[in-house]
Amino acid sequence: MLAEELPGDDEASRRQALRQALYVALTRAGKRVVLCYAGRGDQDRGVTPSPLAEEVRRALGADWEDRQEELFGPAETLHSTYRLLRDELLQGTMRAGGRLGELRFDTDLDVSHAVVRYLELLKLAGLIARPEGQSVAEGLRDVNSRILQAVTAEQREIFISSGLDDYLLDAERDMRRRAQAVAARDEPSLRPFLPIRGEGVVLSASDIDTYRTCPLKYKFARVFRIPQEPTIHQRFGILVHQVLERFHTQPGTPGTLAELLGLLDAGWRRGGFGDSEQERQLRGKAAAALIRYHERFQSEQSQPLWFERKFTFKLGPHLLRGRVDRVDRLPGGEYQLIDYKTGRPKSPAQLAEDVQLSLYAIGAREAWSLDASSQAYYYLLDDRKVTVAADGDDRSDWIREVASEVAEGILAQGFEPTPSLAACSVCDYRLACPAAER
Structure with a gap:
């Protein structure tokens, strides 16, 4: 009935826990409950039903219904x-x-x-x-x-x-x-x-990161599509991204600082943010970050070419896709891929394991025939741009290998959990996960 091991120090306590689980299933059902078991097991051996299921059958005075192949x-x-x-x-x-x-x-x-x-x-x-x-x-x-x-x-x-x-x-x-x-x-x-297309799967950098963090989390989020309640910080990050996208794509760009802050005001109202102390602090951080962003944008010599540009490319049988926040042409004629962030800057160790920017570089090359000389995370709240040099062949090969391994794991339905205190403590599915570290 349950895939995970039930709590208990001995067989009697585990059986009692299983009895309680069955009681919950029988009393919480909205319409009906179906109890069933396979007639034949491994090596074609006969199988008997669970003693608990037999108790239910006897209490109802019912018989097992035989269903053939x-x-x-x-x-x-x-x-x-x-x-x-x-x-x-x-x-x-x-x-x-x-x-x-x-x-x-x-x-x-x-x-x-x-x-x-x-x-x-x-x-x-x-x-x-x-x-x-x-x-x-x-x-x-x-x-x-x-x-x-x-x-x-x-x-x-x-x-x-x-x-x-x-x-x-x-x-x-x-x-x-x-x-x-x-x-x-x-x-x-x-x-x-499953996100299957042809003989392969469709993947994004976020999909790859989620699966590498924990395959079971990927199953909950991308296969079962269990809805997640966005945190206020996630909503805040989306709002800032959308403000910058609208600012750069509206007619007559580049716009003024007043127009940029006006977009923040309008988005703040539409986003349903309230007037709590936390929300007022975030509102102030957003305004300060956008003022600094506008100053930097006006003074930089690089030329923005595209905003929110999508890419797709094939990796063997698999389809990789993504969207780059911004693509700049640098003064020397090279190209830089930029991704906006409203969270904390990544550590050098995290950057070494980072998939997103490297995948974007491959996507730009494969989908747009554009070789970027560098990629960068732009941490808006810190007004800090962390630039990463263009990937060498070894890095590109590693990214392709990681993406292929994730894709094959999804195709094989390899969704075993990989619990850790760091990952489980911030996971939206920890209450439903049998392996969560608590």
């Missing part, structure tokens, strides 16, 4: 997946709709994911109603071609990168292949939710 055939897969995605759509729509008013960069991406989930429901409904005798593979070709005629470019990318088709096609393949998938630790129920 056809439960997992193509038809049942379509219907069960439809029900699963229908429930996920309702929950996801509430999450996405509830976050529309938040100050975030990826609101459009949330909307596109919600739309694609609905399109996947349409796909399943079309497959269930396909002509008698038509295979799932043939039905998928017909349904996909019709749906793809009516989607945006971003929705098309998400729709195509979904692993749902592969999951449905697996149901038509022989039992041997499904047994091999289980033996290889594949989790078919998760595959439709």
Whole structure:
């Protein structure tokens, strides 16, 4: 019932803890509870149900219902997946709709994911109603071609990168292949939710950092998409980023200091910030940082070329993507990639393990044919720019290797936790994590 080891010094206390866990599951269920067990186990041995499940069965005066292998055939897969995605759509729509008013960069991406989930429901409904005798593979070709005629470019990318088709096609393949998938630790129920595109996965620098910090955190955040309540500091960072983006992209740039501070005032109101002591302090820090930023921007001899410029490039079968806050042409004609930060400056040790700037340099070279001579973190609150020289071949090879290892780990569904006090103490999922260091 539970993957993690239950607390207790002996078998009796562990059994009591398991009994309490079952009690919670039975009394907190919203609609119904299904107890089930596999009839055959490892090496095709017979399996008996849990004694606790047997107690429930006897108390209800019920009998176990025998389900044969056809439960997992193509038809049942379509219907069960439809029900699963229908429930996920309702929950996801509430999450996405509830976050529309938040100050975030990826609101459009949330909307596109919600739309694609609905399109996947349409796909399943079309497959269930396909002509008698038509295979799932043939039905998928017909349904996909019709749906793809009516989607945006971003929705098309998400729709195509979904692993749902592969999951449905697996149901038509022989039992041997499904047994091999289980033996290889594949989790078919998760595959439709992995960021798969073609034979690889879609990754960003943030995805790579999250997976390297803790694969289970990546699973919670990117696979299960458990919503995180943004902290006031996260909202503050997003606001400052958006103020600078609007300042640099508005007509008639470069703008005046008054215009820059006016954007801060407008964003502060829209962002829902209040009048607490902490918020007043942050407001003062933001204004001071933007004043210094404007002074530096006016005096620098470098020429800003692009702001919030996106890139995508292929790394083997995988797709890497990102967005660079600012690209400058330096007085000598070289290029510098700049990423804004509102947090604390990174230590030399952290910079040595940093993926983001190096990945941006590779992305600029692969996607824009632009070789940057340097990259920099611009710590806005400290008015400090930390410049990192261009990566050599060894560094680029290391970044590519790290990205490939993360991508392969996600494909293999390797989501084992790597707990540490430093990581767990600031993790949004520590209360739900069985391995959290407390």
